[in-house]
Structures are given as structure tokens and as C-alpha cells.
Amino acid sequence: MVSRSMTAKPLMGAPSDIVTLFSLAQRLALTERDRGCAKCHAPSQHCEAHHIRWWENGGRTDLANGVMLCAPTARVAATHPSPHPP
Known part of the structure; x- marks a missing residue:
């Protein structure tokens, strides 16, 4: 069993290149x-893990804020603003 509090570490190159996976x-x-x-x-x-509340808007990379989406659904979700503003 995986803990809900498990979080991923951000990957960093240049300061503007922070990516969380x-x-x-x-x-x-x-x-x-x-x-x-x-x-x-x-x-x-056919799915990948995605943030419900985008990490750019303060969303955490954890199970409570993660969801599995297929590529077509992820494309639709990416074109709509996050329902959880910062």
C-alpha cells in the first residue's frame, strides 16, 4: 500500500525549468x-498520471492531486483552465 502523503521531488535544470513528475x-x-x-x-x-490542480497553481504531486488520464482526455483537460485557481 502506498501512502497518500507520498510526494515526488521536482526535477530542476535552470531555475525556470522546474518540472514535477x-x-x-x-x-x-x-x-x-x-x-x-x-x-x-x-x-x-493508455494512461499517464496528471495533476488535478496544476502544479503551477500550487497543486501538489501526490495521490490526492493525481489522476490517470488517456492522451485524448489529457489534451482536453490541458485546454481548459484548472478548476482550482491559486
């Missing part, structure tokens, strides 16, 4: 929880 353990836990795309139910092998 879900760890392997977090992706496995999200896959187990969501069982595929949370929106369209595409199989988990």
Missing part, C-alpha cells in the same frame, strides 16, 4: 485506484 510508486498507486482513464475508462496502459 509522479514517482513510479505514485503512478502504480494511481493505476490501481483509477483502473484506467478517470474520464473515459480507457485501459490503464
